[in-house]
Amino acid sequence: MSRSLEVQFLNMILKNxxxxxxxxxxxxxxxxxxYDIEKLGGLVSKGLTMNPRKGNPGIRVWETASGMMNSxxxxxxxxxxxxxxxxxxxxxxxxxxxxxxSGSSLEExxxxxxxISNENVDMIELNISCPNIKDGGIPFGIxxxxxxxxxxxxxxxxxxxxxxxxxxxxxxxxxxxHVCEEEGAxxxxxxxxxxxxxxxxxxxxxxxxxxxxxxxxxxIKPIALRMVHEVSKSIQIPVMGIGGIMTYQDVxxxxxxxxxxxxxxxxNFINPKxxxxxxxxxxxxxxxxxxxxISEIIGIVD
Amino acid sequence: MAIISFNQPxxxxxxxxxxxxxxxADMGQFFMIRKDSQSMFLNRPxxxxxxxxxxxxxxxxxxxxxxxxxxxxxxxxEISIYGPYGHGFPLNVKGSIALVGGGTGIxxxxxxxxxxxxxxxxxxxxxxxxxxxxxxxxxxxxxYTDSLIVHYGGFITDYIQYEKYxxxxxxxxxxxxEKIDRQAKNHGIEHYVSLEGRMACGIGACLACAIQTKxxxxxxxxxxxxxxxxxxxxxx
Ligand SMILES: Cc1cc2nc3c(=O)[nH]c(=O)nc-3n(C[C@H](O)[C@H](O)[C@H](O)COP(=O)(O)OP(=O)(O)OC[C@H]3O[C@@H](n4cnc5c(N)ncnc54)[C@H](O)[C@@H]3O)c2cc1C
Ligand SMILES: Cc1cc2nc3c(=O)[nH]c(=O)nc-3n(C[C@H](O)[C@H](O)[C@H](O)COP(=O)(O)O)c2cc1C
Ligand code: FES
Numbered sequence: 001m002s003r004s005l006e007v008q009f010l011n012m013i014l015k016n017x018x019x020x021x022x023x024x025x026x027x028x029x030x031x032x033x034x035y036d037i038e039k040l041g042g043l044v045s046k047g048l049t050m051n052p053r054k055g056n057p058g059i060r061v062w063e064t065a066s067g068m069m070n071s072x073x074x075x076x077x078x079x080x081x082x083x084x085x086x087x088x089x090x091x092x093x094x095x096x097x098x099x100x101x102s103g104s105s106l107e108e109x110x111x112x113x114x115x116i117s118n119e120n121v122d123m124i125e126l127n128i129s130c131p132n133i134k135d136g137g138i139p140f141g142i143x144x145x146x147x148x149x150x151x152x153x154x155x156x157x158x159x160x161x162x163x164x165x166x167x168x169x170x171x172x173x174x175x176x177x178h179v180c181e182e183e184g185a186x187x188x189x190x191x192x193x194x195x196x197x198x199x200x201x202x203x204x205x206x207x208x209x210x211x212x213x214x215x216x217x218x219x220i221k222p223i224a225l226r227m228v229h230e231v232s233k234s235i236q237i238p239v240m241g242i243g244g245i246m247t248y249q250d251v252x253x254x255x256x257x258x259x260x261x262x263x264x265x266x267x268n269f270i271n272p273k274x275x276x277x278x279x280x281x282x283x284x285x286x287x288x289x290x291x292x293x294i295s296e297i298i299g300i301v302d
Numbered sequence: 303m304a305i306i307s308f309n310q311p312x313x314x315x316x317x318x319x320x321x322x323x324x325x326x327a328d329m330g331q332f333f334m335i336r337k338d339s340q341s342m343f344l345n346r347p348x349x350x351x352x353x354x355x356x357x358x359x360x361x362x363x364x365x366x367x368x369x370x371x372x373x374x375x376x377x378x379x380e381i382s383i384y385g386p387y388g389h390g391f392p393l394n395v396k397g398s399i400a401l402v403g404g405g406t407g408i409x410x411x412x413x414x415x416x417x418x419x420x421x422x423x424x425x426x427x428x429x430x431x432x433x434x435x436x437x438x439x440x441x442x443x444x445x446y447t448d449s450l451i452v453h454y455g456g457f458i459t460d461y462i463q464y465e466k467y468x469x470x471x472x473x474x475x476x477x478x479x480e481k482i483d484r485q486a487k488n489h490g491i492e493h494y495v496s497l498e499g500r501m502a503c504g505i506g507a508c509l510a511c512a513i514q515t516k517x518x519x520x521x522x523x524x525x526x527x528x529x530x531x532x533x534x535x536x537x538x
Contacts, residue, residue, distance in 0.1 A: 026507040030524070034505070046509075054512075054519055061502045061510040063344050063367070068502060075509045075519065217343065269344060269502040270336070272384055 005282055005294045007041070009238055009261050010161050010186055012096050012122060014041035016279055017255065017294065021242055021265035022047050022100035022125065022165075023072065027086040028093060031268070035276045041261060042096035045086070047127050049102050050112045052078035058209035062198050067217030067244070068266060069196050071208045074102055074130070079115050087119060098123045098163070101154075102130045109140075109150055114157040124158055126151070126185075129167040129192040129214075141167035141192075144179050151183040163240065166190040168220075168227060177231045189240035189263065190231060191224045217266040218244040225257055232258025232299060246270070248281035258299040303380045307357050309373070312438045315364040317373055318351070321383055325350075325358040329414035330390025330471075330496055330528045333358070334504040335372070336382045342371040345384065347501050347523070349410035349473075358383075361409040361439060387504050388527050391494055393417065397468030398425045401447075402482060404432040404458055404474025410496055412439075414471060415446045428466070432458030432474065457481070464489045472496070472531075483531040493531035497522050 005016035019042040025031060028043050037043065055075025062069045077085070090097040099121045103109035113124060128141030128150055140146045151164055164180040166173060168191040180188050193214025198207040207213075224243025232239040241259030245251055246267045254262045267274040286294055307320040321335075327350045334345035346368045351361040364373050375381065391414050399418065403411045408431050418427055426448040431440060433454055443450050453461055459481040462470075467489075472482050473496035486493035499511040499522040506524030513520055516536040520526065 024503075024508060030503075030505040030507045054514075055509060059500060060512065061344075061500055061508070063342075065340065066343060068344060070502070070508070070510065072509050075512060266502075269504075269508060271382070272503070272505065 005279070005286060007261055007295050007298075009240070010123075012161070014096055014261055015039070016041045016282065017251065017261035018275055018279055018282075019043060019096070019098070019240070019261055019263045020268065020275060021263035022127065024265040024268050027082075027090055029089060031272060031275075034272050037275070038094045039279055040095050040275050042098060042122070043090070043093075044098040044100050044125055044263060045082070045090065046076055047074050047100045047102040048076050048079055048082050048112065048116070049074060049104070050079055050108045052076065052081065056208075056210055059207055062207050062213065064198065064215070065219060067215055067219035068269075069198055069208070069213040069215050070193065071210045071213040073210070079112050083115070083119055087121070096122045098125050100125045100127050100165070102127045104130055104133045106132075106134075106150060106153060110153050110157055113154045117158045117160050121160055123161040123163055125189060126154060126162060126164045127192065128164060129169075139167055139169070141170055141176065143171055144175055147176050148179045148183055151180050151185055155184040161186045163187040163189050165192055166231070167192045168224065169195045173227055174230060174234050177235050181235045181237050185237060187238045187240060188231065188235070189242055191220070191227055191243050194220055194223075216244070218246050220244045221250060225253055228254060228259050229257040245278075246274070248278045248285060251278060251282065252285070252297065255294065255298050256301040260298055304383050306375050306377055306379045306381055308377055309375045311373070314435050314437060315373075316437055316439070317362055317364070318439065319360045319362065319372065319375070320354075320357045321360075321381060322357040325353050325386075327353060327358075327386035327413075328390040329393070329417040330410050331386040331388050332410075332504075332527060333360075333383050333385030334387065334501070335360070335384075337371050337375055337379070338382070339371045342368045344368075344502055345382065345504060346372070347498075347504055349496070349527075350386070350413045351409045352413055352416070361406070361412070363406045365406075384504065388523055389525065391471050391496070391528050393421065395421065395469045395492070396423045398428075398466055399469040399471065400428045400430060400462060400467045402430045402458060402462060402470060402472040402474070402478075404478045405434075407472075407474030407478075407496070407498075408433070408439075410473050411471065412442060415443060419446050430458050430462055432478070459485075464491065467491055470494070479531070480535050483535040486531055494528050495531050495534060496527045497529060497534065498527070499523075
């Protein structure tokens with residue numbers, strides 16, 4: 001590889017390690033009107049479910065110190081409408097497209113994965129942070145047993161690369177990562193949002209109708225970075241780092257901690273062109289470094 | 303990043319904020335603005351109050367953390383501004399029109415009024431403003447409207463002479479918009495409302511600002527903030 005930002009993630013060559021995170025970039029259309037998103041290494045679709053979902057009622061976002069909480073509730077058009085109306089656009093882009101899949105039962109995950117795998121997408125990202133309605137509403141990714149089930153069964157139907165997106169709320173993150181590897185996941189991405197709580201003290205009520213919400217943004221970065229470091233040291237499959245990235249320095253930290261690529265979420269809301277900015281800054285960085293390719297720093301810090 | 307030309311305090315926690323640069327927007331569109339600060343993480347949506355050759359003006363009221371940060375801004379400070387976003391009020395309207403604003407909902411109406419002045423098909427434009435207390439910016443409307451009615455406290459909706467109008471643009475608390483919509487329906491008036499909602503991205507990507515409408519889930523930032531009244535207030 002030439003002196004560049006190009007990285008390899010599984011069988012995919014990414015122009016650079018910058019990928020936009022699920023739920024923060026829609027299907028790419030809105031940002032494509034703001035800048036040339038084909039500069040990006042890739043993008044992950046909004047979380048999709050088998051059937052359309054309206055999402056949660058009430059307040060959906062809440063600002064917090066150096067971050068935000070969300071309770072969007074997976075509003076999405078459903079797999080069929082996505083395949084018809086949005087996938088052709090994503091596929092037409094000169095970047096890697098990753099499809100994020102969610103479900104509230106094992107059957108739903110399997111059906112959705114099978115459908116989307118048949119569309120020959122670049123990769124599937126399995127969001128295992130969704131509550132399992134049959135199992136008391138505990139998210140699949142919290143316990144090893146439910147993680148094992150959902151990875152094993154979806155692996156059987158997924159013919160494209162399968163990446164499992166880990167929840168930082170997992171009972172034992174390292175064991176969960178091992179379970180994913182054992183059951184045939186090609187990669188893992190981490191982290192999803194942290195379960196969190198906010199109270200409206202004026203009215204003495206909870207802010208979110210769903211009680212708890214997902215925390216993201218720079219406030220989670222040091223914890224997420226620690227998790228990426230630990231996980232990438234203990235499994236063989238590649239890791240995609242996510243959580244609180246706002247600048248190219250944050251990206252470098254994740255790469256040095258062991259991530260082969262990164263995803264950027266919340267930062268898109270603060271600066272819609274953050275992807276372009278970070279790639280520009282990384283290019284400048286690498287031109288001043290005694291290395292040929294950005295890959296050389298991956299996992300460089302023990 | 304852009305530079306603040308002025309941030310002028312008015313009565314009752316209102317401010318006029320001017321950001322220098324060249325800007326273009328349709329009436330009713332908004333921008334996302336943010337001052338880099340520990341206590342302001344997300345951008346805040348603000349409607350266009352006015353656009354000048356050398357800058358854009360916002361009218362805002364301090365209601366919480368973010369707007370307090372804005373209030374502390376000084377001339378010469380740097381500020382982030384993104385936009386214009388959203389779909390604004392329709393330009394192509396006919397007959398006679400009333401613009402009705404309550405509280406901070408007044409902000410987009412000044413720019414709308416100035417734009418509507420260019421529409422020669424309109425017979426007259428009346429403006430109704432509902433405020434808690436008298437404020438300095440009210441008189442700006444006098445230069446462009448055929449009639450300005452301002453009411454303090456209570457409900458501005460009680461003072462609107464509905465029979466006079468073919469079209470109403472309104473912006474303010476949801477209750478106010480709903481009251482107007484009921485009357486608009488009775489009088490066969492074309493009614494457009496500008497909605498507010500909590501936002502993160504402002505462009506339709508995060509789905510924070512969803513609202514149920516007659517035609518299913520819509521997103522205020524992208525499909526709105528201006529909607530037809532009948533799309534928002536419908537009864538099954
Ligand atoms: C399209 C659009 C245009 C707007 N234009 C203007 C304008 O021109 N001038 C102006 O003063 N305000 C305007 N607003 C409202 C303004 O964005 C909010 O007042 C501001 O975001 C509040 O931030 P805060 O941190 O000060 O308040 P917070 O501390 O977040 O909350 C204080 C209070 O404001 C309410 N609030 C918070 N965010 C919003 C929001 N996005 N919309 C409505 N209420 C909210 C909360 O429910 C609470 O009661 C607009 C909103 C939208 C969606
Ligand atoms: C508004 C919002 C919506 C999200 N929706 C999804 C989703 O649908 N599926 C998913 O796997 N993760 C979702 N996430 C999590 C992000 O993809 C990301 O993992 C998380 O926000 C941490 O990264 P960040 O700190 O860079 O935002 C969402 C995050 C936010 C803020
Ligand atoms: S604010 Fe993000 S979709 Fe409207």
